Amino acid sequence: MTVTVQSRASKQAKRIALWFTTFALMLVMCVPGLWVVLSAFRPNREILAKPPVWIPQELSLVNFGKVFGFGAEQVGIPVGSYFANSLIIALTSTIIALIIGIGGGYAFARYRFRFKGGLFLGLMLFRAVPGIALSLPVFMMWSKLGLVDTKLGLIIVYVSLNVPFTIWLIDGFFRQIPQALSEAAQVDGCTRWQAFWKIEFPLAKSGIAAAGVFAFLTSWNEFALASQLTRSTDSKTLPVGLLDFTAQFTIDWAGMCAMAVIIIIPALILTFIVQKHLIAGLTFGGVKG
């Protein structure tokens, strides 16, 4: 009797120890990111202080104001227009990639046709071309077409960057919907288009949204191509703008941290919303396909 109570107690203790270890481990993993976020609210003199100031004495939103050009002090970097460029480019390319991806994903999920496997693999392999390698010929072509340093130029590139992955995810989500549903609707007199639009599309909607978030974040975060294809405030995006800080004589660490937080907030919110669908899409589409 005492033995079982003891062993149960030690089992319980083991579980609690495991819980704390895991939790501590996860927190340690987050420290580097959290340190940047914290520094965004601290003044430069505290960041640069020697000996270091460990416990923040002043926390304020001043850095964000400076970055956006509010208030007396202002950094000489037009973060506001970079933000607008990033938003326009990422949103437009996501919408176009989704429209193309829904068509392609539906075709892969619902039809049998020749070269299906080859075509799917081909799309994926195109996606594998390193950004910097692709940027060389695209840069040369875009300069001939007058697309360097335009939003349109970057949008076109990002659409092609996002199409393969969008197709992969959406294909996975359509496969999860039993084909019998749309067949039943067609027996009842719907056209294939109506069956798609009234039954399959609404069921796949959350998955499609997840694919959209993924595409948005890819465009929002992309650097290798953007750094070569943009020149000025006409088209520079936030990741490229972040490097503007390093070109100055003294690096404005607080300003960079504030800009980092501005870049990460949309990513944080969007990833949080769709995390469940994203995992489902990646694994289902991959394993059971």
Add this chain to the structure above:
Amino acid sequence: MIRALTTRRTEMAPFLLLLPAVATMLFVVALPLIFSLWTSLTPYKLTKPNTLYDFIGLTNYVRIFGDWDFWEAFLRTIGFLTVALNVEFALGLGIALLINKITWGQRGLRTIMMFPMMFSPILVGFQFKFLFNDHIGVVNNALQSLGLTNRAIPWLVDAKLAMFSITLAEVWMSTSIFAILLLAGLFAMPRDPLEAAKVDGCNAWQVFRHITLPFLMPFAYIAMAIRSLDVARAYDLVAVMTDGGPAGRTELLWTLIARVGYDEAKMGQANAMAYVSTILSILFTWYFYRKLVAARRYMGGAE
């Protein structure tokens, strides 16, 4: 007649649906790749536009294969990826197994685990540049405050330490994707074989080695396949953290391409290097895709 028409239309449907996707990829990826292949066979320099029409055969390829800088960057890239991917897999597996054991607060842990996934490579690069700065970085500050050292360790200036810092940044950035996909695999795992093995007297290691691990392999290959699509994102990390320095000691293939192509304006030679890196990436992706298909077939047979 009518039937013939409808079957033909259904045959056409998938191709029509795929047409925009294929057209985009042809225009933005395939066409540039052909152009880049041609450029790699010319001595093209951005400053001398006419050189685009001089055909010089494989001279650029011969030159880069005889160039020690290229081989150094090439081998460093391979080494970097080998270390980073293996560490990411091992850590990801460990984290997934730990979180799988936990019953209370698992959702919260999963969300925390995904935190690094939200950082873009450029941000991760900046973040570690900030943390590892020799004067104001938190790493040196902490070491000094704890009295472990009193000098400023040159994390990003010394060649070996810089490579270590870059690898650490890469591992921090990408371990989550392994962890999350392997965790999804653990959730999908059927209970019966585990219980049967326990009844048959297998110990924990045997169960892990012969049941859990084989079941997880397709998920590992998915993670590898996804990762192989964007291993070149390490370019962003290096571009921010060291830009290939000091003296080219952290130069990866991708930063070398950017330097030769844009800074030195030798487009022909850069395109030759880019072609080598593209083929490398495609082989890598293809390999893991094949592994994935094979593992999937094996699982399908076992089901």
